[in-house]
Amino acid sequence: NAGVMQNPRHLVRRRGQEARLRCSPMKGHSHVYWYRQLPEEGLKFMVYLQKENIIDESGMPKERFSAEFPKEGPSILRIQQVVRGDSAAYFCASSPQNTDTQYFGPGTRLTVL
Amino acid sequence: KQEVTQIPAALSVPEGENLVLNCSFTDSAIYNLQWFRQDPGKGLTSLLLIQSSQREQTSGRLNASLDKSSGRSTLYIAASQPGDSATYLCAVGDLRTDKLIFGTGTRLQVFP
Numbered sequence: 001n002a003g004v005m006q007n008p009r010h011l012v013r014r015r016g017q018e019a020r021l022r023c024s025p026m027k028g029h030s031h032v033y034w035y036r037q038l039p040e041e042g043l044k045f046m047v048y049l050q051k052e053n054i055i056d057e058s059g060m061p062k063e064r065f066s067a068e069f070p071k072e073g074p075s076i077l078r079i080q081q082v083v084r085g086d087s088a089a090y091f092c093a094s095s096p097q098n099t100d101t102q103y104f105g106p107g108t109r110l111t112v113l
Numbered sequence: 114k115q116e117v118t119q120i121p122a123a124l125s126v127p128e129g130e131n132l133v134l135n136c137s138f139t140d141s142a143i144y145n146l147q148w149f150r151q152d153p154g155k156g157l158t159s160l161l162l163i164q165s166s167q168r169e170q171t172s173g174r175l176n177a178s179l180d181k182s183s184g185r186s187t188l189y190i191a192a193s194q195p196g197d198s199a200t201y202l203c204a205v206g207d208l209r210t211d212k213l214i215f216g217t218g219t220r221l222q223v224f225p
Contacts, residue, residue, distance in 0.1 A: 033213070042117075042202065042217040043157075056211070091156060093213075101147065102213060106156035 002026070004094050004105035005074075012111045013082050021077040021108045025094030032075045033102060034067060037089040046090075049075060082112045115140045115207045119216035126223055128195055134188040134219045136203030141181045144206040148177050148188050151200045151218070160201075161188070193223045 005024040013019050025032050030051050035043040045059040049069035060067065064082075069075040079086055089109050093102035116139045126132060136146070145164050149157040161170045161177040163186070169178040176189040190197060203216040 035215075043204075043215040045212045045214070048212075058210075059212075101145075101159060101162050103159070104149075104157040109154070 004092055004103050006090075006092050006105035006108050008108060009106060010109050010111070012113060014113050015083055016081050019079040019082050019086070019110055019112075021079075021090050021092075021110070023075040023077070023092030023094075023105060025075070025092075026103055029094035029096050029103070031095045031097065031100075032069050033093045033095075034075075034077050035091045035093065037091060037107075039088070043091060046077075079110075082110075084112045086110060087112045115143075115205065115210070115214045117203060117205055117214050117216040119201075119203055119219050121219060122217070123220040124222070126193060126221075128193055128223050128225055130193050130223075132190040132193050132221070134190070134201050134203075134221070136186040136188070136216055138184045138186075138205045138214075140207065140209065141184055142208040143181065144208050146177075146179055146186050146206070147204045147213075148175075148186075149202040149204065151202055153200075157202065193221075195223050195225050198222050 007022050032049045034046040037043045047060050047067045048056040052071050064080045066078045089107045091107045092105045095102045118137050120135045147162045148160045151157050163170050163179040174191040179186045200218040200220045202218045204213045207214050
């Protein structure tokens with residue numbers, strides 16, 4: 001059973017471009033969570049999704065950020081018109097149920113030039 | 114609002130020492146507590162998970178305890194090794210918000 005997979009592992013974007021981060025949960029897991037880790041800070045919750053539904057997006061910035069978890073395919077975190085402050089490590093986690101152990105992917109490190 | 118604090122922020126010790134890392138949380142309404150390890154530039158590895166009804170969990174040289182009423186958890190590392198060098202993160206599963214709330218971590222360095 002492969003773990004949580006994220007790609008790309010590293011992403012470089014110029015200000016104003018779009019960033020698309022992908023997360024494939026572990027097999028059998030229908031709950032996906034996205035976290036952001038800013039430099040020298042802890043992980044902060046962004047959004048919690050189940051297949052085709054956003055359950056909780058209270059940690060997502062109101063503008064430029066969106067997330068989806070379609071019926072088929074990976075979960076996508078999309079950042080439009082990136083700014084330097086978006087530079088961070090973005091981690092995805094999955095679990096079979098909401099209060100179960102969350103298994104984390106290796107993260108995507110976004111650098112905005 | 115649940116807040117998770119980890120002390121110390123950084124720790125540097127010679128190998129062989131027994132270590133205690135501390136985690137405190139402000140709201141005892143949790144469903145579990147997890148300890149993770151994060152290596153530089155890497156993802157998170159789950160070390161130990163303690164359900165809210167449990168008092169401790171052990172895995173090899175690691176032992177984690179949970180005192181929900183006082184809002185504390187400790188991670189005990191026995192006979193530390195250079196390979197234990199990493200950042201250790203504590204996270205609580207918050208019952209009120211259904212979210213995993215992370216501390217800012219303890220950066221551990223074990224030197225030979």
